[in-house]
Amino acid sequence: MKTTTVKGLIIKETKVGEGNKIFTVLTEEMGKIQVSAAGVRSFKSKISGACSLFCYSKFIISKGKSIFNVSSADCIYNFFNLRNDFEKLSYATYFCDLAGSVMVEQQDNSALKLLLNTLYYLEKHDNYSVIKPVYELRLMTVCGFAPLISCCNSCGGKDGITYFSVDDGIVYCSKCSKRTNMTEDTYMALMYILCCDDNKIFSFNASDEVIKQLNSFSENYVLVQTGSRLKSLDYLKSNFQII
Ligand SMILES: [Zn+2]
16 A cells, blocks of 8 residues: 655644544644544554654554544654643634644745744743744644735735734825724734744734734734634634733
C-alpha cells in the first residue's frame, strides 16, 4: 500500500469504537486532513502519545476508503502543558477549532505556521486580550479573508482612517465617513498585525483602548466571514473575561 509521510498538528480528536480515534490534522504538506488511528487508545499502543490532541507529529499515512489511516507516528513537539492551565486550554481549543473551521483541504501551510506560533506563544504568555485578536485577524488573512485596510475605500487616502466597516472588511477616512469606531493608533495596530512578518505578530505595544477596539473588530470580523459562531468560543467567553 502506498504510504505518505506528513508533519502536522492534531487539532481535534474523536473517540471511535473500542480503542480507535479519528483526528483532524493540519499538515504542512496536505492542508487539513482526517486521519483514523486504530487501537490507539490501548495502553499497548506505541503511537498513542504522538496521536493526541495538541501534538505536532510526523505521521506515516495511507489512503483508506474515505479518510487516511495512520500506521506510524512520532511526536516532534507537544503542547500538552497547555492542558495544565484551564484558561490556556480553553484558548488553545478555540484557536484549533477556528483554524479547522476556516481552513479548507489542500490549503498551504501558513495557517498551520500561525497556529504553531500562537500555541508556542500561549505556552509562555497570558496576555490573552492581545493573543486572541492577533490570532483571529491573522488567521483570516492567511486563509484568504483579509480585510482591505491599506487605504480609505472611498477616496483612496491613507491618512485619518478612523472607521472600520467590520461587515464589509473595509476602512474609511474621517473625510469620507462621519462614523468613527477606531483611533489612528488602532488603525496602525491593525496594519501591523496584518502586514508584519510571521515571527513578529505579538511584538507590539498597544494601549487598553486599542486592545479593546481590536478585540471588538476581530471577533465580529470572524463571525461575519465564517457565518457561524463556534461553541468553543462561547465556552471560552462563558468561563473567562477576555477584556
Ligand atoms: Zn476617504
